[in-house]
Amino acid sequence: MCQNVNSLTQNPATIMPTKSTRQNAKDMLKLRRVAIDTYHENVAYLHRNCALYRAEGFQALSKVEILANGTCIYAVLNIVDDDTIVSPDELGLAEQAFDQLGMQAGDLVRVDHSEPPHSMDGVRRKISGERLTLADFRAITRDITHNRYSKMEMAAFLVASVQSGLDREEIMSLTRAMTETGGRLKWHEPLVADKHCIGGIPGNRTTMLVVPIVAAHGLLIPKTSSRAITSPAGTADTMSVLARVDLSPEEMHRVVNKTHACLAWGGNADLAPADDILISVERPLGIDSEGQMIASILSKKLAAGATHLLLDIPVGPSAKVRHMNQALRLRKLFEFVGDRLGIHLEVVISDGSQPIGRGIGPALEARDIMQVLENHPDGPSDLRQKALYLAGRILEFDPDVRGGQGFHLARDILESGRAAKKMQDIIEAQGAREHMPVTAPLTVEILANQAGYVTTIDNYQLARIARLAGAPLDLNAGVDLLKKLGDEVRQGEALYRIQAEFPADFKFAHNLAEQNNGFRIGTQEEISHHYLET
Amino acid sequence: MCQNVNSLTQNPATIMPTKSTRQNAKDMLKLRRVAIDTYHENVAYLHRNCALYRAEGFQALSKVEILANGTCIYAVLNIVDDDTIVSPDELGLAEQAFDQLGMQAGDLVRVDHSEPPHSMDGVRRKISGERLTLADFRAITRDITHNRYSKMEMAAFLVASVQSGLDREEIMSLTRAMTETGGRLKWHEPLVADKHCIGGIPGNRTTMLVVPIVAAHGLLIPKTSSRAITSPAGTADTMSVLARVDLSPEEMHRVVNKTHACLAWGGNADLAPADDILISVERPLGIDSEGQMIASILSKKLAAGATHLLLDIPVGPSAKVRHMNQALRLRKLFEFVGDRLGIHLEVVISDGSQPIGRGIGPALEARDIMQVLENHPDGPSDLRQKALYLAGRILEFDPDVRGGQGFHLARDILESGRAAKKMQDIIEAQGAREHMPVTAPLTVEILANQAGYVTTIDNYQLARIARLAGAPLDLNAGVDLLKKLGDEVRQGEALYRIQAEFPADFKFAHNLAEQNNGFRIGTQEEISHHYLET
Numbered sequence A, B: 001m002c003q004n005v006n007s008l009t010q011n012p013a014t015i016m017p018t019k020s021t022r023q024n025a026k027d028m029l030k031l032r033r034v035a036i037d038t039y040h041e042n043v044a045y046l047h048r049n050c051a052l053y054r055a056e057g058f059q060a061l062s063k064v065e066i067l068a069n070g071t072c073i074y075a076v077l078n079i080v081d082d083d084t085i086v087s088p089d090e091l092g093l094a095e096q097a098f099d100q101l102g103m104q105a106g107d108l109v110r111v112d113h114s115e116p117p118h119s120m121d122g123v124r125r126k127i128s129g130e131r132l133t134l135a136d137f138r139a140i141t142r143d144i145t146h147n148r149y150s151k152m153e154m155a156a157f158l159v160a161s162v163q164s165g166l167d168r169e170e171i172m173s174l175t176r177a178m179t180e181t182g183g184r185l186k187w188h189e190p191l192v193a194d195k196h197c198i199g200g201i202p203g204n205r206t207t208m209l210v211v212p213i214v215a216a217h218g219l220l221i222p223k224t225s226s227r228a229i230t231s232p233a234g235t236a237d238t239m240s241v242l243a244r245v246d247l248s249p250e251e252m253h254r255v256v257n258k259t260h261a262c263l264a265w266g267g268n269a270d271l272a273p274a275d276d277i278l279i280s281v282e283r284p285l286g287i288d289s290e291g292q293m294i295a296s297i298l299s300k301k302l303a304a305g306a307t308h309l310l311l312d313i314p315v316g317p318s319a320k321v322r323h324m325n326q327a328l329r330l331r332k333l334f335e336f337v338g339d340r341l342g343i344h345l346e347v348v349i350s351d352g353s354q355p356i357g358r359g360i361g362p363a364l365e366a367r368d369i370m371q372v373l374e375n376h377p378d379g380p381s382d383l384r385q386k387a388l389y390l391a392g393r394i395l396e397f398d399p400d401v402r403g404g405q406g407f408h409l410a411r412d413i414l415e416s417g418r419a420a421k422k423m424q425d426i427i428e429a430q431g432a433r434e435h436m437p438v439t440a441p442l443t444v445e446i447l448a449n450q451a452g453y454v455t456t457i458d459n460y461q462l463a464r465i466a467r468l469a470g471a472p473l474d475l476n477a478g479v480d481l482l483k484k485l486g487d488e489v490r491q492g493e494a495l496y497r498i499q500a501e502f503p504a505d506f507k508f509a510h511n512l513a514e515q516n517n518g519f520r521i522g523t524q525e526e527i528s529h530h531y532l533e534t
Helices: A005-010 A095-101 A120-127 A134-145 A151-163 A168-180 A207-217 A235-239 A249-259 A273-285 A290-303 A324-340 A362-373 A381-395 A406-415 A418-430 A459-468 A503-515 B005-010 B095-101 B120-127 B134-145 B151-163 B168-180 B207-217 B235-239 B249-259 B273-285 B290-303 B324-340 B362-373 B381-395 B406-415 B418-430 B459-468 B503-515
Strands: A029-034 A043-047 A063-068 A071-080 A090-094 A108-113 A193-197 A221-225 A261-265 A308-315 A344-351 A442-447 A452-457 A478-481 A494-500 A519-522 B029-034 B043-047 B063-068 B071-080 B090-094 B108-113 B193-197 B221-225 B261-265 B308-315 B344-351 B442-447 B452-457 B478-481 B494-500 B519-522
Touching (some): A029 A095, A063 A095, A071 A090, A090 A095, A120 A134, A120 A151, A120 B151, A134 A151, A134 A168, A151 A273, A151 B273, A168 A273, A168 A290, A168 A324, A193 A207, A193 A290, A193 A381, A207 A221, A207 A235, A207 A261, A207 A381, A207 A406, A207 A418, A221 A235, A221 A249, A235 A362, A249 A261, A261 A418, A273 B151, A290 A324, A308 A324, A308 A381, A344 A381, A362 A381, A362 A418, A362 A478, A381 A406, A406 A418, A459 A478, A459 A494, A459 A503, A494 A503, B071 B095, B090 B095, B120 B134, B120 B151, B134 B151, B134 B168, B168 B290, B168 B324, B193 B207, B193 B290, B193 B381, B207 B235, B207 B261, B207 B362, B207 B381, B207 B406, B221 B235, B221 B249, B235 B261, B235 B362, B249 B261, B261 B418, B273 B290, B290 B308, B290 B324, B308 B324, B324 B344, B362 B418, B362 B478, B381 B406, B406 B418, B442 B503, B459 B478, B459 B494, B459 B503, B494 B503
Parallel strands (some): A029 A090, A043 A071, A193 A308, A221 A261, A308 A344, B029 B090, B043 B071, B193 B308
Antiparallel strands (some): A029 A108, A043 A090, A063 A108, A442 A494, A452 A519, A478 A494, B043 B090, B063 B071, B063 B108, B478 B494
């Protein structure tokens, strides 16, 4: 659930406060684990009647340092009035904070007032419109990685980055600083391929086709992905339907040595951990900072050891990028930072006007992928075409592949069954999961309320419905599209099916679809058409 | 402790969600109070194994709506793995959230996914540099008052207000919108005087001298103040040494009818509650937005029913306002908004180069004030002079007082003992507190490390030391200044005394003073001199 705990635990902050820290047992409280999951936020619990540190001197929600054995973590304080949660001689830590401190329950700890992080000076300078240096970004991302920033402080940094904007030199510095906050995978190969999509298009799980095609050709493509945060499925979620994904870096190397590829969750590899923490604030705020997005993507890829990256920017009326000129500007920025940081980067601008494939949700998407890999006639052709195009572009990173031949080469690999075979090898190397049929106990079909043509499909709305239905946590939950853009429909004909495991989720999703089903039906002339580079 | 709970409880959000809300007992959870104080943040606790709303569908730290009996509150979710905190069929609410919902433990409640507040669209438009309208600010402040905003969202609003800046029309709209979020006191008099200082100067408790002088003259001055949030004492804290301050609006009216004045805590009167919530984010972030400050001050004064306001802007190297041109710009903005919102407003720019008086902390400041009121020779002359000047300016609001005569009039009122008598009347009307000597069990003197003259005193550092010593919560804790700017000192002579009640606080304060005692000693020529209007 919490993608960052492990990497942070491997990398505990060991900053000692400047104050004198005489360690008398009488100054100390007994540590207690409070079984509350506060996600990416460290929370400490102090009893209001704690004689040692009267809880009121420490105001609720003030930030404190917890010190023990030369280790120091930062937490937000909650004041407790119930002895069964913490007693007056104890300090409680919520699960993430407890794991991060790495001590045992009953160990003695001290509490101290926490200074606001020094690097907030840089944030304040950014707020007043100044440019920040690499040193500023290093200080900020280091403090964020060590959980010294509150959610508010991170929000301030993110908003300042949107508003004054980050220029391209600043984006490069931020990318470099974020990369340095964690570990770095090394593959000892001259060409390590990777792909990434900036996201926002449900069902767009091309990675799970591109990786086996590219690996079957013989290129190295060790793919690490995240789990979905605000979308109904990430590649790690969808792959987890078929195989184990929570590989350690050692396991990842073993799989890659064997198959030239992996499709793993990146959370165990400590890749740019500052990025995960910032994302946990950025996503719920719904603010889009181009600079933050570029730094987030490229820092993860650099840390994962990629040398060649294909980047997919879908454009459409309900995609993240809505206009071609915005996509072109983004491409230039990616190219600038990629070139400066020594990663060969190519950008594809693709059709983002509707979901890709039919399934939205881990198991449904996995079904689409396996159908395409097995050259099954039901395999969604848009997913197949897009994956072949992207795989072809990556194959052309290979000096031995002639420009323009990648697509045909990719198609040969897919049609010959070599991609399916490679996928089986990857699944077995990672640890296959038992294959389950994609069924869910609760389903409902959402019907067209008039006859006509599907003129628009709202990516965002379909993603929300699938998410409320339980995706990605319930692997079988989600939305199965029965109609796509341009299809003709009769009144009362099913547009899509919602499927869910649990009644509350089912009701949430169904209610939302009843308010706005995300489809617009109109005349043939009204069908949305978008310029495509592909 | 939590200044806003009461006002919010009086004013519960009764927004019904748009979704269909079939109220079946089987959809519902039993309400439980979780005795954790989360200050200005609503937190809900759901067991991870809650069968009804599987906690994972609701991600930790996601926002939820809690619905019961047509009432709806918003909360951030924490996931619990311990049945003794909440069991799988219960929903826990932290203290503030529980009080706000206003139901009993064991009552049935429903939980729903919370949409991001609609008014965040306005915040996003502000982030991208647009001007906001009165309607935008009304929507934002209403949602903030109803606890629909997370801390991150409030931080985004505050940073956007700093960075794009609020123009004077926007400041006026924000002030009006904040005033409307709460109640309004009515005094049925043509002249209702008030005073306010923008803060930042320790010991600057002139209000408690100005109010009795002005009331003794016969003007109405019903003063409501806040408790300190980041400073070592607010007027409400200092007054609480002498009298009850947590008056209900009815009690306030009774005291004012009797004495023409009051010196009360404003927290029971539901004055611009959005302001209190925003301040709980703004202060810890340490960002200064002129627009937010003006709206914060004037919305409180408008809600408190003031018609005439004297505003004190101290200027000094460690004051909030560091340069005269900044003070002058601020004055113009206050005047513009005050005129447009129908409050007669005058601004005084004062000397903010060092603390005022000797004591820093509630009881120490109350001692200084009583000495001045009683014309005691030990009464600090800077506090006395400043209070007389400010009181004089307010007396000149009276059409019968000739311009320029206010100061002398104020001095007559003070020297005649009429101000002291008035203060006694106010204290008795509010409910006198037993008079305690200003002593504390733990004291230490901070000594000059060289001979010379006191050339600078750092307001911020002295405030922090007093606060760590336990002020304002320990009324007797704080700092007692023995030397002021320009004083000659011998090496080893005491500069000030720290006093504290509790060993941990004492150590924190003493350690900080040892790192940086806030005094600079130098030659006579190096003594800081600041331009003063007064």
